[in-house]
Amino acid sequence: MVQAESGGNYGAVSPNGLYRGAFQFKPVDVEFLPPRPAGRPDLVGVPPNLASKADQDSVAVALYSLDGERPWLGDRCSA
DSSP, X not given: OHXXXXXXXXXXXXXXXXXXXXXXXXXHHHHHTTTTTTOXXXXXXXXXXXXXXXXXXHHHHHHHHHHTTGGGTTSGGGO
16 A cells, blocks of 8 residues: 555655655544554644654554555555
8 A cells, every 4th residue: 555655655745735654644544543543642743744654554554443445445546
């Protein structure tokens, strides 16, 4: 998924600035996840593209655990 979303670039920002980080998170994804399933309140407010590789991976795993591929459906990752 990371190769399709950002080419493996953990500092990536979409052209419109809405999606950030290796998994092209939306701000709402990161604001919701860390305090709950990822257990990372320290990431609230941190732009995904500025979070460490390990932190981005942890949030992606938590998001996948909750919603499967749904957050990524409709883009080239689901093709």
